[in-house]
Amino acid sequence: DFTGITETSPNDHEQTMLQQAVKDDCWDVMMLGFNMMHQVARDAVLPHTMERGIGTLMMFVVRNVFSVAGRLQTTMKDLAADGKVPDWLAHSDDPLGFLVHEGGADSVIEAAYRYVRHEPGADVVLFGTGRTEHLDANIASILKPPLPAADRAKLAELFGHLRGVGLDLPGPG
Known part of the structure; x- marks a missing residue:
């Protein structure tokens, strides 16, 4: 038997519940939100799950921030207006384009999967799709090596402080 716990990421941007739960000596597995623009778990949860x-x-x-056309640009404009990201990201047609280059990712979605897949403490990367070509592409992305260190460092610098970005619930964009 295994005992697990799942956070409600859209309602707990600081991962407060998991930070408490990880102290209990009863969990075998935890399901948590983590992405290029919501990196809270790196310091708040993953060190403890690895230790235990x-x-x-x-x-x-x-989620939609990476997969729905125009959503990333709108999100960057909102974040820049709030002073949470540099203005240049709000004025770019391709704010995460720096991830797509030779030796880097082939697409932003590929970068997102590789980023999480190779995060220390990440054991399983969940994804869902109803299309075979998406399934094949997602698996191919997850099987690729980590993003270059410079790309990971830039993501941490630009977005490491953000909370709750990209935690939209499943459903229409």
């Missing part, structure tokens, strides 16, 4: 041997299922890896 708790498996992790990573969700909210690719």
Whole structure:
């Protein structure tokens, strides 16, 4: 028997519940939100799951912010207006384009999967699709090596402080 716990990421941007739960000596697995623009778990949860041997299922890896046309640009404009990201991101047609280059990712969605897949403490990357070509592409992305260190560092610098970005619930964009 295994005992697991799942956070409600859209309602707990600081992962407060998991920070408390990880102290209990009863969990075998935890399901939590983590993505390129919501990196809270890196310091708040994952060090503790690794220390205690708790498996992790990573969700909210690719949501509407990365997959719906125009959503990333709108999000960047809102974040820049709030002073949470540099203005240049709000004025770019491709704010995460720096991730797509030779030796880097082939697409932003690929970058998102690779980013989470190779995060220390991430055991399983969850994704859902009803299309075979998406399934094949997602698996191919997850099987690729980590993003270049410079790309990971830039993501941490630009977005490491953000909370709750990309945690939209399933459904229409």
